[in-house]
Amino acid sequence: MFGAGMNAETTPHCTALGFDDKRIQEVLSMLRLGEEHRAIADRIRTQVIAGRADELVDRCFTAFARTRGFSLIERSFGAKSFKRAWINRLRRFGLDFDTKEYFEERLATAAAFARAKIHLSLLHLPYFLTQEILIEALSEKFNDRATTLWPFLNAVLKLTSLDLYLTAEGYRLPELDELEGDLDKLRQETFRLRRRTSIDELTGLMNYAKLMESLEQQINRARRRGHESNPLCLIMSDLDFFKKINDTYGHMVGDLVLRHVAGRIKSATRDFDLIGRFGGEEFVIVMMNTDLALGEAIAERIREGVMKAPFHVKQYNIPVTLSLGVAMLRQGENKESLLERADAAMYEAKRSGRNRVVVASDS
Structure with missing residues (x-):
């Protein structure tokens, strides 16, 4: 039965299928x-489930x-028993996943379905639904705080x-084609979730959270390898007169x-340059070496x-320009300081007439 209890001291299905400690x-x-x-699964059980x-x-x-x-x-296991077993399994989500007992329980469940001649897709569906409801619950809890x-989601x-x-x-039946389809769906879901938590949907560039994470990584890399041999530069750019464009042509344009x-x-x-949307009409470019x-x-x-x-859109021909500030990472500098200097240079470009590049004077 789905999620049925078992004697943890006996693992015949693991033995039959060769799941010894090494293979696990x-x-x-x-x-x-x-x-x-294991630690994240514990938190999911205590904080979400x-x-x-x-x-x-x-x-x-x-x-x-x-x-x-x-x-x-329903005929093989009973609807109520099946549902109760599903609930119990959810309560134990990820618990001791690295043990032979965990493997045995899932192998035994699949073998029971095969013996009852229930299609593998019906066995897989509760796992996909469990994944979906956990993703939904986690998204609600963390309110799309990507780094958290x-x-x-990865776990x-x-x-x-x-x-x-x-x-x-x-299950050990000829379901390889269907399994491949299931895994494709899982890969697509993984890709979709990764994009959702790291990509700005409007521009397709890195969003702010991913940009800050990547900038921190590159600054640490430059420190390890030495600033002189691995210099890092950052560009802060801002669209000129963007408010006027919105006011004149509308926010959709x-x-x-x-x-x-x-x-x-x-x-x-x-x-290899990293480009992200910093916010509003501002973009940041991180340039290694x-x-x-x-x-x-x-x-x-x-x-x-x-x-x-x-x-160009419809009958409109809209001129667009950028003001850009450039700063190079200094010895011991953090990302906040680097961004601040590039931002100051960008605003100097604005004050100097826009549509120009200004290098931070203290770089």
Whole structure:
């Protein structure tokens, strides 16, 4: 039965399928599941699932019970028993996932489904639904705080992958094509969630949280390798007269202009440069292995590229320009100081007439 209890001292399905301690560790290594995921799973159980397991399963059980083939589950295990087992499994989400007992329970569940001739997709569906309700609950709890949310989502995806793998192994029927489809869906979901937590939806560039995380990483890298041999430059850019564009043509056109400028910036930079939307109409470019002279040259190339490509929409031909400030990372400097100096240089470009590049005087 789905999530049925078992004698932890006997693991016949693990033995039959060759899941000894070495193979268990190989599976966990393949999925990159480690001690940190055990700690995160504990937090998910205590902070998200505790006291809500019945409610979370209720969200999707009615729809699940209407799926084609559920009558086989009802006849084989009983609807109430199946639901209660699902709730109990949710309460134990990720608990002791690195043990032979955890593997045995999932292999035994799959074998029971195979013996009852219940399709593998019906066994997999509760795992996908559990993943969906946990993702929804985590998103509600952390309110799209990307840096906090992503480790939890990553753990949910990895533990779901482990369960899907084990149930497929236990089932041992010719369902490889369907399994591949399930894994494709999981990969697509992973990609979608990764984009959601790191990409600005309007421009396709890094969002603020991902930008700050990446900048911190590159500053640490420059410190480790030495500033002289690995200089780092940062450009802060801002659209000139963007409020006027919004007021004149409307916010929808303003959004299209932002997307257009993001594309022009990408065209003027190198593949390894990091580009993010800092907020509103401001963009930041992080350039590794780039001294001040090269950083200024790239900023000028961005400025010219934007200026020479006005935005065309319907009957409008909208000129767009950027003001840019460039600063190079100093010895021992943190990201806040670097951003502040680049921002000050950018505002100096604004005061000096806009559509120009200014290098921070203290770089």
